Amino acid sequence: MCGTCCHEVPGDYVKRIPIYPDEADKLIEIAKKENIEFKIVEDLVFPDIKNEKILILTYRIRLDNEKEGCPFYNEQSGCIVHTSKPLACQAYPLALKRIDAFNFEISIDPLCNFIIQNYDDLEHLDLPKLKEIFKDEYPKAENFYRKNKKLMFKIRKLEAIKKIEIPRKISLDEFNSFLREWEREDIIVKHFNENSLDSKS
Ligand code: SF4
Incomplete structure (x- = not known):
């Protein structure tokens, strides 16, 4: 509720609020209706050398504005898109940490005020206790993780049936030249049900 997670952090660290393409579309629509200047930038992308396209898995919210924050944050009322906010925001301070190109794990953002204030108590927690403390956020983080996994699975499936080709070394x-020259294509997981453990893609 403090809003720190909705703003840039001081220092060299660049705050990253990732959003999936379908979430980006929804937020762009809301921003248009509410006359809010909302900007995004490509975040997680893969070059497809077979079709000469940049495949976009996630965008991130641009925070390089006057308030250095998400334009949907209101000083008095907090997040004004609370019911439509992205999975990354719903799960916070739990986040997805990238292990390698295709794999992620659920982690805790050490920049969250609550985490900073309670670091000593939280440092040695086991998973059941963590789930208890973050009882609202953990299921959201699992959804976030699951959706990410489905996207990665989709990429791998498209590779397996030779519709795309992602180079392992580049x-x-x-x-950078691919980024400059190639067209973009959003990769979307269809029919993802946030409330179902067994969502279809
Ligand atoms: S969408 Fe809402 S919760 Fe997410 S960064 Fe913006 S204001 Fe914060």
Whole structure:
């Protein structure tokens, strides 16, 4: 409720609030209706060398504005898109930490005020206790994780049936030239049911 998670953090660290393409569409629509200046930037992307496209799995909310924060944050009332807020926000301070190109794990954001204030008590918690403390957020983090996994699975399936080809090794120069020149395509998991443990894709 403090709003820290909705704002840029001081120092060199760049705050990242990831949103899926379908969430981005929803927020863009709300921003248009409410006349709010809302900007996003590509976040997790894969180059598809078969079709010469950049596949977008997530965007992130741009915070480089006057308030250095999410434009949906209101000083008096907090998040004004509470019922439509992205999974990353619903799960916070639980987050997804990237292990490698295709794998993520649920982690805790150490920049959250609650975590900073209670660090000594939280440091050695086991999973059951963690689930108890974050009883509202943990199921959301599981949804977030599950949706991410489905996206990765979709990418791998498209690779397996040879519809796309993601290079495992690529130079930074090559990647940057692909980013400059290629078209974009959003990768979306259809029929993802946040309330179901067995959602279909
Ligand atoms: S959508 Fe809401 S909760 Fe998420 S960063 Fe913006 S104001 Fe904060």
